Amino acid sequence: MDLLLASEVWNAEKTSMAMDICTITEISLASGGHLFSCSCASGPAFEGAHIRDGMRAGAGAIERVQIQAGEVRVQTIGGQRPVGICGSGILDAIAALASVGALNGSGRLQREHPLVRTLEDGKRECVLVSGADTGHGRDIAVTQKDVHEFLLAKAAIRVGINTLLEEAGLAPASLEEFIVAGAFGTYIDVASAIGVRMFPPLPLERFSQVGNAAGAGAKQMLISGQARRISASMGERVEYVELARHPRFSQGFMEALYLKRTSRS
DSSP states (O other): OHHHHHHTGGGOSSOEEEEEOSSEEEEEEEETTEEEEEEEEOOSGGGTTTSTTBOOSOTTEEEEEEEETTEEEEEEGGGOOOOEEOHHHHHHHHHHHHHTTSBOTTSOBOTTSTTEEEOTTSOEEEEEEOGGGSSSSSOEEEEHHHHHHHHHHHHHHHHHHHHHHHHHTOOGGGOSEEEEESHHHHHSOHHHHHHTTSSOOOOGGGEEEOSSHHHHHHHHHHHOHHHHHHHHHHHHHEEEOOGGGSTTHHHHHHHHTOSSOOTTO
């Protein structure tokens, strides 16, 4: 309710979707006076957890990744020597690797690609920054396990988006406004999120990144009786969709794992 209140999606005249991305991602859809909502267990990958070189969004964290002319280029928080990679960096890295063919549509690192190296144990990884250029003297890389953790997280979000749209009888293109909130959502590159099929392919101008909207909504309810009344009325209007019990959840989740559309998705 906090997100709905702060983003004013509950009263939107447009067909609007709002989400707060974190370990449990909350997604809401407003269309034609109807409100739909769901929760996605997107896990901690966007916060740098379960990622080999993952870290919180602090000084020295890689937050942006680009690949130009076959060379990986990174940007760190504070401009410091890189010591790890945070959620927005993981998203960028995977989108960039997919765009140059280092990752295939199902998220497998491609052995023959020049950016991919195979270790003695047969595992594959892509080095973003060599140890000579990091703040701790060790390579910072994206591993196949990292990609797997990311795919699980982004698929959980995409299946939530798709399910709410299906419940409302809408196509993704019907969304006139797409609001992204939360610490991770505030700093991600929306184009990268579209590129890996975490978000639907809408024009970038339909997206807005609004920061800690849930926190702002909670503050509104603390100081305003009217906000509390609005929140209570929304509780009666919202149709909550239990994703795990939805008949198309399993199939939808498997389709959402892919980085590129296939004949199955």
